[in-house]
Amino acid sequence: MKLSVNGTEHDVQVDDDMPLLWVLRDVLGLTGTKFGCGMAQCGACTVLIDGQPLRSCVRPAAAVAGKAVTTIEGLSPHGDHPVQRAWTEVDVVQCGYCQSGQILAAVALLQAKPKPSDADIDAALSGNLCRCGTYQRIRSAVHRAAELMEG
Amino acid sequence: MRPQGPQTSQQPPQKEVSRRAFLKGTAAVGGSLVVGFFVPAGMRRFAFAQEPPAAAPAALPAVNAFLRIGGDESVTVLLAHSEMGQGIWTTLPMMVNEELDADWSRIRVEHAPAAAVYHSPVFPIQMTGGSMTTWSELDRYRQVGAVARTLLVAAAAAQWGVSPGDCRTEKGWVLSGDRKASYGSLAEAASRLPAPDKVPLKDPADWKVIGKPTRRLDTPEKITGRAKFGMDVQLPGLLTAVVAHPPTFGGKVKSFDAAAAQAMPGVRAVFEVPSGVAVVGEHFWAAKKGRDALQVDWEPGPHAAVDTESLRASYRATAKTAGAKASAGGDVEKALPAAAVIAEYSLPYLAHAPMEPLNCTVRHGAEGVEVWTGTQFQTVDQQRVAQIFGLKPEQVAIHTTFLGGGFGRRANLASDFVVEAAHVAKKLEQPVKVVWTRDDDIRGGYYRPMTVHRLEGALDADGSPVAWRQRIVTQSIMAGSPFAGMIKDGIDPTAVEGASDSPYVTAIPNYRVELHAADPGVPVLWWRSVGNSHTAFAVESFVDELAHAAKRDPLELRRALLAKSPRVLAALELAAGKAGWGSAPPAGRARGLAVHQSFGSIVAQVAEVSVEGGRIRVHRVVCAIDCGICVNPLGVGAQMESAIAYGLGAALHGEITMKNGRVVESNFHDYRILRLHEMPAVEVHIVPSHEKSGGAGEPGTPPIAPAVANAVFALTGKRLRELPFRLA
Numbered sequence: 038m039k040l041s042v043n044g045t046e047h048d049v050q051v052d053d054d055m056p057l058l059w060v061l062r063d064v065l066g067l068t069g070t071k072f073g074c075g076m077a078q079c080g081a082c083t084v085l086i087d088g089q090p091l092r093s094c095v096r097p098a099a100a101v102a103g104k105a106v107t108t109i110e111g112l113s114p115h116g117d118h119p120v121q122r123a124w125t126e127v128d129v130v131q132c133g134y135c136q137s138g139q140i141l142a143a144v145a146l147l148q149a150k151p152k153p154s155d156a157d158i159d160a161a162l163s164g165n166l167c168r169c170g171t172y173q174r175i176r177s178a179v180h181r182a183a184e185l186m187e188g
Numbered sequence: 189m190r191p192q193g194p195q196t197s198q199q200p201p202q203k204e205v206s207r208r209a210f211l212k213g214t215a216a217v218g219g220s221l222v223v224g225f226f227v228p229a230g231m232r233r234f235a236f237a238q239e240p241p242a243a244a245p246a247a248l249p250a251v252n253a254f255l256r257i258g259g260d261e262s263v264t265v266l267l268a269h270s271e272m273g274q275g276i277w278t279t280l281p282m283m284v285n286e287e288l289d290a291d292w293s294r295i296r297v298e299h300a301p302a303a304a305v306y307h308s309p310v311f312p313i314q315m316t317g318g319s320m321t322t323w324s325e326l327d328r329y330r331q332v333g334a335v336a337r338t339l340l341v342a343a344a345a346a347q348w349g350v351s352p353g354d355c356r357t358e359k360g361w362v363l364s365g366d367r368k369a370s371y372g373s374l375a376e377a378a379s380r381l382p383a384p385d386k387v388p389l390k391d392p393a394d395w396k397v398i399g400k401p402t403r404r405l406d407t408p409e410k411i412t413g414r415a416k417f418g419m420d421v422q423l424p425g426l427l428t429a430v431v432a433h434p435p436t437f438g439g440k441v442k443s444f445d446a447a448a449a450q451a452m453p454g455v456r457a458v459f460e461v462p463s464g465v466a467v468v469g470e471h472f473w474a475a476k477k478g479r480d481a482l483q484v485d486w487e488p489g490p491h492a493a494v495d496t497e498s499l500r501a502s503y504r505a506t507a508k509t510a511g512a513k514a515s516a517g518g519d520v521e522k523a524l525p526a527a528a529v530i531a532e533y534s535l536p537y538l539a540h541a542p543m544e545p546l547n548c549t550v551r552h553g554a555e556g557v558e559v560w561t562g563t564q565f566q567t568v569d570q571q572r573v574a575q576i577f578g579l580k581p582e583q584v585a586i587h588t589t590f591l592g593g594g595f596g597r598r599a600n601l602a603s604d605f606v607v608e609a610a611h612v613a614k615k616l617e618q619p620v621k622v623v624w625t626r627d628d629d630i631r632g633g634y635y636r637p638m639t640v641h642r643l644e645g646a647l648d649a650d651g652s653p654v655a656w657r658q659r660i661v662t663q664s665i666m667a668g669s670p671f672a673g674m675i676k677d678g679i680d681p682t683a684v685e686g687a688s689d690s691p692y693v694t695a696i697p698n699y700r701v702e703l704h705a706a707d708p709g710v711p712v713l714w715w716r717s718v719g720n721s722h723t724a725f726a727v728e729s730f731v732d733e734l735a736h737a738a739k740r741d742p743l744e745l746r747r748a749l750l751a752k753s754p755r756v757l758a759a760l761e762l763a764a765g766k767a768g769w770g771s772a773p774p775a776g777r778a779r780g781l782a783v784h785q786s787f788g789s790i791v792a793q794v795a796e797v798s799v800e801g802g803r804i805r806v807h808r809v810v811c812a813i814d815c816g817i818c819v820n821p822l823g824v825g826a827q828m829e830s831a832i833a834y835g836l837g838a839a840l841h842g843e844i845t846m847k848n849g850r851v852v853e854s855n856f857h858d859y860r861i862l863r864l865h866e867m868p869a870v871e872v873h874i875v876p877s878h879e880k881s882g883g884a885g886e887p888g889t890p891p892i893a894p895a896v897a898n899a900v901f902a903l904t905g906k907r908l909r910e911l912p913f914r915l916a
Contacts, residue, residue: 052453055473063428063471068420069413071592072472073543074626078856081543109413116412124411128403128822131830132273133410134417134543134592159865166856168543168593169273170833172867174826 038102043111057093058082069109080165083138090145109137123182131169221257221375254332261372263290268306269316272591274885275823277406286397287333291360302566302586314566317599319787319883334387343377401822418562418589421549425618429468430475436849438489448481461611491709492849503661507642511702512678515688518698523655528644533726534910537844538636544592546605546624550613556583562591564599569606576610596714601669631851636715637663641726651738656699663712686723691753717886720786724890728782732898759814760792767794767810780899782891788882789815795895806868816879824884825872831888837862839893
């Protein structure tokens, strides 16, 4: 099947039921997308499909063939997307394992709602678990990213 | 650990740390200044085994370094501990740079390999835990920086023919008059100078780095997907394995039929290992599908009847009987009247559930074994892997990756996930990564022990507590482990910490804290804040119950009991004051407070809660911490937020239950952790202090559950004595 990941076309030979997560990680070597639960419960595997957030651990890669997949590696060339800059300013990360998913979920939210309220953030990101409890800083950083994107 | 000359033979680890004498080794390695320890040649990693023995300190191999300054101006700090989110990737370099005065933007960080030289200053193993890293390394890592700076200045002074006293440093430069030289340009010359025995450290009044809020150094990697966790290890020819574990603790493989698993595309091997049946695939998905198809007949073993509901009932019955004395004062038997205030508190088993599931990669070859994993116990793992392969520990290289959370789970006394990977790898020619699924993690044991506390208390006519009896029924974490020597007179200190030594309890004229050690066969382990995770709930809830029985304000009674514990009281007063204790809370809300001392720090929290639709909602938590000297206030604030989220998730949702020896929960849908919409607004206040530095990673967890329970009581009159909280 043909997969478009971060603007690059890949021709991959995998079983039809192989989740996108494992194609990204084990076939394409893009390990920024994380395995956390395997059942769309934690959001660590979040990627963007044509700009929309998707749990890649349960979606077969075959289902997104021909669509534009964006992973954390492809979000910005120098790690300076406004959301990433906000994450740096607010000093969000701790262990960091969930943050690829958090950042991509935030990017998708801000595309849909450039000025999200706390309630919008709760609704959009409550499916992205963080065991280190960086939630308060994630909230602040999403607001900060909104300012940076406006600015 | 004393410095050991390069020619000495390998010696057993020593418990005493000589901070004064450890820093003798410096070396020129590729034009770099390397500051490290003397270590015996035998301690070196196998990769260096073919090199001639070091003849002089100058030949100290780089692998033993704590700091490398390169001719290219690079400044690399090596961490003797693991970064698992707690922020030491930034804190330890801050300590170094307080003395070194390098350009902060040049600082790079690496995990050190496993070696005795990197043993904790507290225990003779290389480890991360007990909230110890910052306070235990404050001297050693400052010395590292101070020695390096002294040598760089000496090199510059010699070059310029001036006295070192006429030189100063600034952001990676040595300056004297109108001359200046960069650290990188001086590194090689500095490395040829004899290292001083001891360098005086700066007066804390002159600190510019320690105490300054400093952003994390690992952020760039962690926001771009570049950070490498154990799960992300990639090697040529790497295979992935998952292991089918017995459904009961202590269960064994009776027989298995590998045919269906082997028929799955991409499955390369299926075989038994001591912990179950391994399915090896070309990638995770193949291994996982193979395991799903695998047929195993299990021998259930001796713990197949474990049932948490009946276990709790037996703990409650046991708690009514006398246990082993953990601490006592006065005569509690005489002072406890028939009309004592009595309460029982019950806390469940809890899984650590770090976001990164457990995993370990092992490659073995003629020279030795290499292990890549996120671990909190490097040298423990190293020894166990060495035993499995029949090698010496120094023939096993441990490559520590970032940890996607630890919380104690990756400080496993049996090295369970590392040992399992070693057994799998031993049967394969190619390197293999053994991955635990989330279900494997939730059901794999090593839980915070289920615990019951029975409290009995008495008040005098003035409403002052005069008797306190606390009986704790729980499992020992240390029994049967390398730490078993810490069990004295039947008391595992991790089972009673925070109760037997509570400033409340020991202020009461008649008190007695007793322990019953149960042994139902469920594997248990330290879970963020260990015994304090349950003792603080029991103690702080019962203090609140006594205040209610005495018709006293909860803060006022605590003030009375803490009169001789001024630091504890000050932290409590700070949190209470900032939270507006005594003023009316917003409509529909109430406040509850708790303070707990653990890991050398004191944390007080005031929780403001409401009950909406039968659910507890925590709106705000005001947190005060006294951690003595605070190296990075930004990091300490993050750890308070983190510890509150961890403890609140457990208080609201966390519970591992067992029926017929099988764990009921399996993943985040039924083992729930805190989600973003449940996160309260957390305000952190740090007590300014020059006292000895204390821990930050764990001490924020214990107070949150009782603070919330006490607030719910204030709001509803309902006393929550079981975790997780259930209002109905």
